[in-house]
Amino acid sequence: MKRSGHSSDSGSSRRLRIKPGADPELKNIFTGIGVPGKKPFLPDPFQVEAVSAAGEGDCLVTAPTGSGKTWIALQTISRIFHQGGRSWYASPLKALSNAKYMEFGDIFGAENVGILTGDRKENPEAPVIIGTTEVLRNQLYDAMHTGATLPFDFVVLDEAHFLGDEERGVVWEEIIIYLPERIPLLLLSATIGNAGEIARWISSIHQKDCAVIQEFKRAVPLFPILFHPTGTLFPLLADTGAKTTPRIHKKISEYVSSRRPLLLAPPNRLPPFGDMLQVLKKYRLLPAIFFLKSRADCDHALEICAGSGWEPNGHITERLATRLEELVLKSPYLKRQGQLWHLRHLAIGSHHSGQLPAWKLVLEKLMTEGLLEAIFATSTVAAGVNFPARSIVMLNSDRFNGRDFSPLTPTEFHQMAGRAGRRGMDNIGFAVVVPGKFMDIKYIAKVTGMPPNPVNSRIRINFSMVLNLLLSHTPDEVEDLLSKSFAAFQILQKKKKKGSSAHELLVREFNHQLCFLRDNEFVTPEGYLTDDGVWASRLRVDHPLIIAEGFRRKAFPENDPALLAGVVALFVNEEETDEKIDTVFIPNKLVKVFKQLKKRLRPFSERLAESGFATRPLYLRPMATVYAWASGYSWDKVLPLSELEPGNLVMLILRTADNLRHITGLKEYFPEAASSAKKALDLILKDPVITEDG
16 A cells, blocks of 8 residues: 655554545445435335335344334334324433334324324324334233233334344334333344344244345445545455455555554544545535443543644534524523534534433534534444434444453444445445554454354343233243243254253243242242232333332332432442532431431342342432432532533432432322322423423
8 A cells, every 4th residue: 555644653553644545446425415306206126025025024123224214114004004003112311202103203294293202192092103112012011910901903113123133122122022012013123134034033923924125225325435644545445346355455455464553643642523524525525423332432522633733614603603603592501512513613522321312403404404514422332323424434343341341242233334325415335444453454354244143032020020020920931931931942952952941041040039029929839929019110210110119118209299200319329439529418307318318228138148149239319310400409509519411410310310200100009109200200390301302
């Protein structure tokens, strides 16, 4: 590979000044950049096939992002709607549910569409319901308990690859197991590597065929390129024909194998993003999403651009200023957002989970409307937000999975690459690979041609599941349900034989929890729920038993909504913290309740731990934080008290709200607490935690 520019020796590698350039082989590719001409919509063959199969029986559709999977759901829902039936469309995220609610309302009429996400409950009797998977799972629990028929004729599970999500996959699996056989199920996903296996499992438990419809062609072709440290763009892969395995380009192989590779930045330093944007701008590769490894890097990237002389395209800035004023007018918190200047003047933004949801929503709207040049984001954007760009820019070939860094899986790569190329707006999408300490270029070249990973069962037994299943099943019947799990099916497939041992681990864990529930009088010796077990089953939260024990021990302030909100925050907090808190935020009654609660719950917590169940330490800070917010302290005072980033504080409050909602369902047993919980929701769900946009 040709090297040019001014270099400086930096030990084992050299860094050059960036000067825009493109390898001659890219000329034809770049000539194809542009907006496709408008033409009448014609569904692809896979869409037609899927619509024919969906609604008549179970159907699993896998197709790349932007291929039109939602159109399949809409056509089927429309058919059922006009036949007088009802449909449930479940998605993993509240933000996606809110977006679908607006979209479906425009199509079917607002009066015919409802939304159920926990945060929102509107028009719940509508013929078309949009909501989160957890709400649908809870409706199935209720239907099994009362013996009622789930009043729907069609169910859609969007983002079906969440079946393999370590934390939430159990909810998808439960829905598929509990869903009545009469209700057709449509699963949609861009990244499932074992669609056939999942379909066979569904067929085995629903006693009918599950059709598999697969499309592998992207709606907008993806072209991977390398951003060489000189500023020259090169094709990442050799042109070996569409039907062969991708192979790294000879020039890239030479660069990777060189003894002293050129660098865009010294190790552990971010590259000159402003200069990089100039290169991408010159070759019409914007807008772009830069995937960075941390929140701090995303924020720092804005400062790097601000000092680089970067300027956005002139046609964007005037429209951006007007739209930005419209979007931030609603919230005083957004007007004071520290990154507003970068958004307004540079048309760039930082997007990560540490930010206010309202701020992220502004970024998403601007990006979707084509008013931003670039977003610097963590990889959570790849799976959770629907705003594609012309290019995605990758600086790392690994990803932090919550415990350590591991190589990007094919599924994770496809989720990121799925953001590149906007249907109807781009002829080509680009994946830009940037050399660096944490980028294995050969690995990325290889993974571009690999299919998504297989989805494996993530089912796990928890107390909430056991309590809710015992509402309507005997222990023996629960064991039979567990034999229908995807986990049991996968074990059977591996063993290639039948046998009760297939779900032995699940049954063992069920019996372990059943034994604890019996010993602590939530379940009778015969396996039926006690009165305490019945109302505890309403607490469909992460830690229902410790909250139930708090009610049994009369440890909760049932007549003080703000204090009750603070207490509930104790059980949703996941952050270790210190207790050096300004005394203005810890009145005597707060400290008294905190100490009393710990004392009364200690014996039960010890029994949990002795039986091998996880327990969490209780910290005063989250309790004081949510109490202060519920008591009327301003966001500007509560945020530093929490010692959390804004997005994390919002998440603490929203999870507290979710637990409070379940407590409102206990009005038959604890009327005062249920009433206080309802009042507490009004105290904590206010700007900037929630906005008019949901």
